[in-house]
Amino acid sequence: MATAPxxxxxxxxxxxxxxxxxxxxxxxxxxxxxxxxxxxxxxxAFRADWPAAAxxxxxxxxxxxxxxxxxxxxxxxxGDGTPFETTVREPDGTLVALAMRNAQTALAAGITxxxxxxxxxxxxxxxxxxxxxxxxxxxxxxLCRCPMTVTGGHCWYFGGEADGPEGVRxxxxxxxxxGVDYIKIMASGGGTVGTISSxxxxxxxxxxxxxxxxxxxxxxxxxxCTCAAATRNAVAAGADHxxxxxxxTEDTGHQRYEPDVADAVARAAAVTSTLxxxxxxVQALRDKPGAGPEERAAVERWRRMNDGNLDNTRRMRAAGVxxxxxxxxxxxxxxxxxxxxxxxxxxxxGARPVxxxxxxxxxxxxxxxLEGEIGTLREGFAADIIAVPGDPSADLGVLRRPSMVxxxxxxxxxH
Ligand SMILES: [Zn+2]
Numbered sequence: 563m564a565t566a567p568x569x570x571x572x573x574x575x576x577x578x579x580x581x582x583x584x585x586x587x588x589x590x591x592x593x594x595x596x597x598x599x600x601x602x603x604x605x606x607a608f609r610a611d612w613p614a615a616a617x618x619x620x621x622x623x624x625x626x627x628x629x630x631x632x633x634x635x636x637x638x639x640x641g642d643g644t645p646f647e648t649t650v651r652e653p654d655g656t657l658v659a660l661a662m663r664n665a666q667t668a669l670a671a672g673i674t675x676x677x678x679x680x681x682x683x684x685x686x687x688x689x690x691x692x693x694x695x696x697x698x699x700x701x702x703x704x705l706c707r708c709p710m711t712v713t714g715g716h717c718w719y720f721g722g723e724a725d726g727p728e729g730v731r732x733x734x735x736x737x738x739x740x741g742v743d744y745i746k747i748m749a750s751g752g753g754t755v756g757t758i759s760s761x762x763x764x765x766x767x768x769x770x771x772x773x774x775x776x777x778x779x780x781x782x783x784x785x786x787c788t789c790a791a792a793t794r795n796a797v798a799a800g801a802d803h804x805x806x807x808x809x810x811t812e813d814t815g816h817q818r819y820e821p822d823v824a825d826a827v828a829r830a831a832a833v834t835s836t837l838x839x840x841x842x843x844v845q846a847l848r849d850k851p852g853a854g855p856e857e858r859a860a861v862e863r864w865r866r867m868n869d870g871n872l873d874n875t876r877r878m879r880a881a882g883v884x885x886x887x888x889x890x891x892x893x894x895x896x897x898x899x900x901x902x903x904x905x906x907x908x909x910x911x912g913a914r915p916v917x918x919x920x921x922x923x924x925x926x927x928x929x930x931x932l933e934g935e936i937g938t939l940r941e942g943f944a945a946d947i948i949a950v951p952g953d954p955s956a957d958l959g960v961l962r963r964p965s966m967v968x969x970x971x972x973x974x975x976x977h
Contacts, residue, residue: 566972577590598942623951625960627919629968631886633926637686646754650720654685675701682721683707687707699969699974709786715748727768730768734781749769749786750786766795785805797826836889837907839896886921889904902958915957949964
């Protein structure tokens with residue numbers, strides 16, 4: 563358990579990236595007071611207005627950055643290849659324990675905020691209750707409880723089935739009453755057995771009713787879309803955020819890019835990338851001992867799929883779409899400390915390293931409506947800070963080895 567930090571703390575390093583894509587600050591001093599950033603100063607350019615005895619954390623050779631934000635995780639899934647249909651049969655208590663382990667894994671890796679995109683029933687809210695009671699030190703949790711889905715739709719096991727404009731309005735009200743931070747909706751099928759990824763599930767009318775009710779209650783809406791028609795519906799309904807934004811066609815494993823969809827999304831919503839999911843699947847299946855022809859065929863299928871996703875992301879970015887970084891941790895083989903892989907894939911789609919970092923810091927915070935609170939190292943923001951050896955604007959890989967993780971002014975991990 564972390565102990566309360568001193569009122570004033572100073573952190574010094576070789577450089578600082580504030581998360582916005584601004585030029586680095588050389589020889590920075592970050593002054594933290596009561597968990598909030600009091601000031602960020604370059605070199606000796608400050609007039610100290612803090613106690614001389616304030617403790618100083620020194621990180622020579624390191625870069626300071628905002629704690630990272632993973633915009634798409636599933637806290638109650640293990641990310642070890644266990645079939646979804648097996649995990650969802652576990653008792654809720656077991657799933658809360660799993661969620662706690664997953665959240666701690668993320669925090670140790672420098673991920674100080676998790677946006678959960680759907681967990682079993684009330685388990686994510688119960689985890690947050692435990693966090694608030696001080697039973698565990700966990701990242702900030704941004705929760706939707708469970709995704710709203712059509713009867714029998716993607717992730718229906720989680721408990722969010724609702725149909726028809728009145729039904730979805732009622733579900734939004736229930737979710738808000740339960741304490742969610744935002745609303746997640748499945749607008750197409752997905753990896754759930756019996757659902758169809760290449761077709762929309764909800765009608766535009768249903769989506770419009772849900773978005774309208776969510777906005778009335780000051781909640782943003784993230785919409786899972788794996789085909790172009792679903793994305794078109796979500797944008798038409800006023801969604802704030804699209805998850806995946808794939809272009810799957812009826813021909814399984816193939817995608818057909820549609821420029822008008824990219825243009826519509828660029829004007830309306832942020833997109834969570836989730837590029838690493840397929841990458842981790844390929845890695846896991848390839849490394850499996852005794853892989854037969856079936857596994858090899860699956861690896862090839864996923865490779866083609868990953869190439870298609872990367873290509874579509876490149877084109878969407880060129881069309882002006884704002885990407886934020888999310889891993890889909892928990893799903894299939896995606897680990898809770900896999901966010902750096904996602905940033906590397908965003909870079910492979912054409913983002914400069916500092917743009918990839920913004921997608922997991924200031925950009926992610928803005929997409930969640932938390933701009934001004936987290937995701938940037940500037941005065942007034944929460945002191946969620948990581949120190950990594952070397953320079954991540956030259957090599958994103960160094961983000962895998964944070965020497966220090968600070969959450970709200972408390973050092974929660976040292977490596
Ligand atoms: Zn997901």
